[in-house]
Amino acid sequence: MDSKDNQHKLSWAGILVAIGIIYGDIGTSPLYTMKFIVGDRPITDALVLGGVSCIFWTLTLITSIKYIYLALNADNKGEGGIFALYALVRKFNARWLIYAAIIGCCTLIADGFITPAISVTSAVEGFKLIYPNVPTVLIVFTILTLLFLFQQFGSAVVGKTFGPVMTVWFIMLAVLGGYQLIHNPGVLKALNPHYAWSLVLNYPNGFVLLSAVFLCTTGAEALYSDLGHCGKQNIRMSWIFVKICLLINYFGQAAWLLSERGNYLEDQIPFYAIMPDWFLVPGILVATLATVIASQALISGTFSLINEAMKLKLWPAARVVYPSTSMGQLYVPKMNWTLMVGSIAAVLIFKESAAMEGAYGLAITVNMLMTTSLLVFYFAMAKQSRFRSVLLAIGFFTLEGMFLASNLHKFEHGGWFTVLIAFLYFIPMFIFLKARILRQRHTEFVDLRHYQSMLKDLQEDDTVPKEATNLVYLAVADSKNYIDSNIIYSVFRKRPKRADVYWFVHVETVDSPFASRYKVETIIPKRAFFVSFKLGFKQPHRVSTLFNKVIHDLADSGEIDLTSPYPALQKYSMMSDFKFISLHTWASSDSVISAFERFIILTYRMIKSFSLPTEEMYGLEAANIEIEKVPIQVGPLAKVSIKRERQPVDD
Structure with missing residues (x-):
């Protein structure tokens, strides 16, 4: 058995690595998801209970069932991700498959431009609660610049601390949320899907609120993409811990919000509001560190995507550097500086996390639909499981289609940013694909x-x-x-x-x-x-x-x-x-x-x-x-x- 097989065996070390490198994006979603669901609306039972119910069922249906159960079973010799899935099904010669893979890749890259910006900004904005005049844009600009400058040296050394730091982060989420739940356990009735349906069908513009709910599962694609780094069993076991911590925090925020019935959030941030005053500074620092780790993982994932696209001759050749001996560690200079410019541009354009919310989510819903398309084809053709593929198609095309429809209104409110980036990456991939077909033909x-x-x-x-x-x-x-x-x-x-x-x-x-x-x-x-x-x-x-x-x-x-x-x-x-x-x-x-x-x-x-x-x-x-x-x-x-x-x- 080789070292890679050993790394993928279920172990405490493997679980710790998984917690450190694949849950950054989805794990930092509590910073802003409930805040964006409530927005400038009056706080009511219907809004809060409906919102947290939607979060629970979204994490269960999309993250747990689609990615943790179904997608992880569609591995390509232990590897996951949109291109690994495409490699499994392209032998069936369905021409549209390559377009699903390309669109999925482009939208995932576009997500890489906005995620570091919104995650780090959401964490740093906590300092405004203590120092109202703190220059958050300057702080975020500095953090992102240092983060991207650091990429050329590799993240192997810092990567060893990712697992422990993110473990502390998730434990912190559970403790903070659990304290609020103890005082208002009645919020757990939102586990009943009735509250989710009621929000979507009966609350004014409730369907549009799904676009904010969707932010709780952005990052789910990383659970599949990083399969090769962690192994199926380590991801599944670590997800149990991560999901419990996330839900406790979300329900804890909901419990606090119910104590504010009839009021407006205004400048309050639910995530920081559930912290004791004495813990605010260390809590903000841990949150900032967690968002930096989330950004690091996303940047590394983007490098891997571009590298795979180059190997498949779908992207112009670029220099790839291997700054460390760690498996999967690579650095693409051109992509790094492009991501840095794009992320900083997002911070300068939108300035606040509330404004970035409009740019976030639209592209990634398209990515999830592309993954679903390939999964349906995989189970239908490769696994000869027509029943499972039909259920998957009906269930997830409907659910993710609803999320996409609810996100469409974001286009004019910032969604154009990620859609434009995805389109700009799609053009050269489309050109390279057509040129390759033309050359092969002749x-x-x-x-x-x-x-x-x-x-x-x-x-x-x-x-x-x-x-x-x-x-x-x-x-x-x-x-x-x-x-x-x-x-x-x-x-x-x-x-x-x-x-x-x-x-x-x-x-x-x-x-x-x-x-x-x-x-x-x-x-x-x-x-x-x-x-x-x-x-x-x-x-x-x-x-x-x-x-x-x-x-x-x-x-x-x-x-x-x-x-x-x-x-x-x-x-x-x-x-x-x-x-x-x-x-x-x-x-x-x-x-x-x-x-x-x-x-x-x-x-x-x-x-x-x-x-x-x-x-x-x-x-x-x-x-x-x-x-x-x-x-x-x-x-x-x-x-x-x-x-x-x-x-x-x-x-």
Whole structure:
């Protein structure tokens, strides 16, 4: 059993890790959820009991049943999340599945822009209760700036404290809420779903209040996305503790609110109102620390999402750094600074958590609907459980559809912020998807067996200058039988390239998250080889390092000789030289294509110009590499008509 299996076994340490890294977002929701439900309305039994009843049933139906029970059973070799789920179902060739995954990814990223802003702001606003003139915007700005600056150093050291700190946080929630419950246990009658239905159906604009109720379950997606970090059993056991603490606090806030019947909240915050005065300062500090941890977990999750999108060729290549040896620890610089600018912009635009509430929730309801769509398809096709998939579809499309409808009014009140961000991320993903389909449709492959004799003759032709001892091509083809026509064009036609050994290397991203294996096929013994790498969508694609290991394995087995062929270097046992060729395809101007396809190609080129080059993405930037552009036909060859003018013959 490997270390990952050990990490996923049910244990106290595993439960502590789960509490520390996946419950930050949902765990800090008590800071603002009840406050937003009440808003500027008079405090009444119907509002308070209905609101807390809705919270209980939302956490039960969406978080517990959908994510903790159903989604965690849809794991991809221990990994979860929208792309892991897509990887499980894409083999069924339903084209809409990829769009569900892309939309889910974009809306989850958009949530990453607003969550740090609203969480930290809600915590820091507690200081206003003690110091009314405290500059909360400046404090939040400073905290977020330091948080994002810290990302480049990794969170492994601080991460070890996440579990204990969040455990203290949840215990604090339970103690504060429990004290209020003791004085008014009658609030527990809100467990009856009648109060929830009454709020939605009978309270004035009660349906719209669902948009505020929904905030109690934002962050539920993290329970599924972080499955690979914690393990199914650790998440399920820790959720029992977390849910109890959350509910005690929510019902405690409701108990306090009922003592304020007929009044308005005004500047009061229910979460801080249930604290004793002497505990206010330490309570605010613990809340602030908890929101920083929540933001950290969300930032790390966003890095993982973007990294997976790049592996699936749905996002422009960007540099990925691994700042620590902890599993899943990665840092995407461009994404980090983009998140920092976006989160700080949210703070500067909205200034107060009450104003941010309008921007929060709309995008994540769409994300949950996309996850539900993929889960329905998974249980129907992969698990052949039609009954379960029908129940899931009816129940959660209805429930989450209601939440989406209730959130639509937020668009003009700030929801446009996250919708705009989600749309801006959707555009390049859509362009990359269409460009990939277009390229695959028109990428030609030729039978390599027809060119074996030509390769041998070229290797022995001393009149052709030697390009390198070992010439390595990155290939789209996935076997030695058929090779990219572009490679044949490069080797024989564009400029004949002679080498002692030819290597054709294919890199495939597979559905298994952490797969790392290779296969070598011999084309010409000791003279030409096809190497195929199968790497998981969560696995680093360090092709240069992996290829180096492959050639040394082949040398150890006697299949190749790595000693330089040049006598001057051979006597010193120097290693032979390698040259990599990276072919950049270019849509031929001779192609006849539609206006839409031309738009896709031009936009793809523009985006690619800002992305990390393929050779750097594969870790080849330090190698001897040559970039070569080759034309491809992406449509029918343009028909031209021209006549030769003949000069008249003199008599």
